Amino acid sequence: MSGSLEQFLTDLSRGLDRTMVAVNKELTLRERIKRTWSMRQCATFLGVSAQYLAKIAGSNADFPAGEYIGRERVFTLTELMHMRALLAATAKRPRDYLAWRKPEDDLPVISFASQKGGTAKSLSAAHFAQYLSLHYGMRVGVMDADPQSTITLYFAGGDGLPTLPDETMPTLVDFAGLFASEDAPYTDHSAEELNSFFQATSWPGLRLIPAHGETSEGEIQIARLVREAPAGKSFYRYLRDAIDRWKSGHVPQTDPGSLAPGGTVDQARLHAALNETLDVIIIDYQPALTLFQLNNVIASTSLVIPQTMKGFDIATLSTFVNGLRGMLQHILSHERIEIGTGANMLLPTIVQRSNGQDLGHISNLLEHCPTEILPVFYLRSDAIANASDVYQSVYEYEPDTPGKRKGINRFISNADAVNDAIVARLWPGLERGYAQAWMDDFYEDDEESVT
Numbered sequence: 001m002s003g004s005l006e007q008f009l010t011d012l013s014r015g016l017d018r019t020m021v022a023v024n025k026e027l028t029l030r031e032r033i034k035r036t037w038s039m040r041q042c043a044t045f046l047g048v049s050a051q052y053l054a055k056i057a058g059s060n061a062d063f064p065a066g067e068y069i070g071r072e073r074v075f076t077l078t079e080l081m082h083m084r085a086l087l088a089a090t091a092k093r094p095r096d097y098l099a100w101r102k103p104e105d106d107l108p109v110i111s112f113a114s115q116k117g118g119t120a121k122s123l124s125a126a127h128f129a130q131y132l133s134l135h136y137g138m139r140v141g142v143m144d145a146d147p148q149s150t151i152t153l154y155f156a157g158g159d160g161l162p163t164l165p166d167e168t169m170p171t172l173v174d175f176a177g178l179f180a181s182e183d184a185p186y187t188d189h190s191a192e193e194l195n196s197f198f199q200a201t202s203w204p205g206l207r208l209i210p211a212h213g214e215t216s217e218g219e220i221q222i223a224r225l226v227r228e229a230p231a232g233k234s235f236y237r238y239l240r241d242a243i244d245r246w247k248s249g250h251v252p253q254t255d256p257g258s259l260a261p262g263g264t265v266d267q268a269r270l271h272a273a274l275n276e277t278l279d280v281i282i283i284d285y286q287p288a289l290t291l292f293q294l295n296n297v298i299a300s301t302s303l304v305i306p307q308t309m310k311g312f313d314i315a316t317l318s319t320f321v322n323g324l325r326g327m328l329q330h331i332l333s334h335e336r337i338e339i340g341t342g343a344n345m346l347l348p349t350i351v352q353r354s355n356g357q358d359l360g361h362i363s364n365l366l367e368h369c370p371t372e373i374l375p376v377f378y379l380r381s382d383a384i385a386n387a388s389d390v391y392q393s394v395y396e397y398e399p400d401t402p403g404k405r406k407g408i409n410r411f412i413s414n415a416d417a418v419n420d421a422i423v424a425r426l427w428p429g430l431e432r433g434y435a436q437a438w439m440d441d442f443y444e445d446d447e448e449s450v451t
């Protein structure tokens, strides 16, 4: 029967659209981030004691009001950012509360990449982005390089990007300038135009270049550009050059200590400062090693490779590592260019604690590549399915039954530890000790279970 696959896809697509209408509607109608955080949780994010924060709350007229749920006073993300501006204003080191880039600091571009599908790239990238916002008040740019648009789903909806992006919304393919312009085979957008491609999200200071079906055009456009070989542009430099152009037009201006003159936060100034630049860019990859992904690698200062720990997966990983190395060596033999000069690391994911083989692979890897492997990793969790089902991270997710709280809290501790370990490598000295505490606990338990 000819055309049967086409018919099948047509019917399935219609059915999926109808199913997604419900999702879209929910994303559009709901406040994206429903949850709030207690005074104690805010103190943890700010890196101060709960007593100290309570003292500030009692003595400062501009301290956010929050809301009372029973006897507990809780705060929104916007209020948490407000607290940061207040604390920074009187701090000896304002960047303790707003870890914002100085004008002379480089802009880290961190890619979560691997060739294999389903290795928790998107989950790791989304949780890292949100962690940096929650714990450091960083201004984070998230770039979705995957037409599946998984990380876009973590951020779409609510006051920022109101709904799932459609074909009219610019993607990373536009940002990289891969489409032909009237007079050139590609487009060098201005810094201002590039900045307009970032969409606001419900996370203050966190902006997103979303993905949709068009993102798969990236590969086609690069193939075209390789064929046309425009003068002055190498096929792997499109994103890198675009980020450089954006960066030179968005140098950090505002001193984080200057947002609350006279002890009152200047809202307009805070809002402008949250959007004037980015302190870090995070890219979530498609599971593939294509020329488009290569553009992302060349634009990155750091690569995080999330990888599951089955025998097959490690074999796939070798293919990816060798393939990527081959591409880089080819490029480096033609051009002297610095690539990935920040910290690069392999992050084991979805590790089954009770599975001796998983743990065996990790200890072998740690033995043979002690500095390349993160000794803190993501453990497999059943709780994550509940949060994933509503397109949320564990930071954002509020369980509907108290029974689910425990599993979510355990995953939050795990995510905090992983993210702290990544922070320690990217910004040495900025870590909070969650990674160390997790390792003390994990490896001690491990020893117990052996004896």
Ligand SMILES: Nc1ncnc2c1ncn2[C@@H]1O[C@H](COP(=O)(O)OP(=O)(O)OP(=O)(O)O)[C@@H](O)[C@H]1O
Residues within 6 Å of the ligand: 116, 117, 118, 119, 120, 121, 122, 123, 124, 146, 148, 150, 285, 286, 287, 349, 350, 351, 378, 379, 380, 381, 382, 384, 385, 388
């Ligand atoms: N620690 C974990 N425990 C249990 N399930 C997990 C864990 N981490 C991720 N998952 C699940 O695994 C699936 C894949 O995760 P994710 O989408 O982050 O992977 P990915 O590498 O980005 O996938 P893709 O290659 O398709 O982009 C998701 O359903 C996610 O909820």
Ligand SMILES: [Mg+2]
Residues within 6 Å of the ligand: 121, 122, 123, 146, 150, 151, 284, 285
């Ligand atoms: Mg993904």
